[in-house]
Amino acid sequence: MQQKEILDLVIDRTRLAARVTQLAREVEIWRKGDPLVAVCILKGGFLFFADLVRQLKEPLQVEFMRAASYGQSTDSCGTVSLSLEVQSDLSDKRVLVVEDIVDTGLSMQVVLDHLRRRQPRDMALCTLISKTSRRASQVPIDFAGFEISDGFLVGYGLDYAERYRGLPDICELRFE
Numbered sequence: 001m002q003q004k005e006i007l008d009l010v011i012d013r014t015r016l017a018a019r020v021t022q023l024a025r026e027v028e029i030w031r032k033g034d035p036l037v038a039v040c041i042l043k044g045g046f047l048f049f050a051d052l053v054r055q056l057k058e059p060l061q062v063e064f065m066r067a068a069s070y071g072q073s074t075d076s077c078g079t080v081s082l083s084l085e086v087q088s089d090l091s092d093k094r095v096l097v098v099e100d101i102v103d104t105g106l107s108m109q110v111v112l113d114h115l116r117r118r119q120p121r122d123m124a125l126c127t128l129i130s131k132t133s134r135r136a137s138q139v140p141i142d143f144a145g146f147e148i149s150d151g152f153l154v155g156y157g158l159d160y161a162e163r164y165r166g167l168p169d170i171c172e173l174r175f176e
């Protein structure tokens with residue numbers, strides 16, 4: 001039998017916008033006026049990234065990477081595949097990795113290890129959401145928009161089986 005999907009509002013668009021503005025300020029303090037390479041982790045990070053970079057100063061370069069760990073379920077399958085790769089030279093650059101959610105931390109561990117091999121001068125991780133209850137890898141999170149303990153979130157870029165990414169607010173998805 002098909003289960004009914006219920007969406008409960010968790011973070012509305014007004015709170016999202018206000019927090020993104022604060023995060024942009026924190027990032028500006030950290031970068032100290034240096035040129036910045038902002039790396040969007042696709043797909044989930046695309047709306048957060050778009051809103052964040054519009055509040056960052058020049059010089060700013062944008063790059064995209066694809067990291068996938070979730071299939072058609074709400075549980076991580078434990079393997080992380082990187083597909084799209086950052087094309088430009090990162091050596092001696094200040095790099096900001098922009099992610100939607102750090103959950104177990106395994107995806108970010110793979111992404112950060114991978115980027116570190118490109119020898120950036122400095123690298124920071126900015127995640128919209130830090131989900132704390134299932135953390136398995138202690139990746140250093142430099143900037144976190146919101147902390148939640150658990151629950152499967154959709155909207156504002158986040159999906160469930162490729163649906164709900166376009167919702168303007170973040171909601172928790174439940175099944176009934």
Ligand code: IMP
Nearest residue numbers: 044101102103104105106107152153158
């Ligand atoms: P991790 O490797 O367990 O940290 O998983 C991180 C990735 O899984 C995130 O980048 C998201 O793309 C996805 N993910 C984790 N939790 C959620 C969620 O609640 N909703 C949607 N995607 C999620």
Ligand code: MG
Nearest residue numbers: 041044100101
């Ligand atoms: Mg992601």
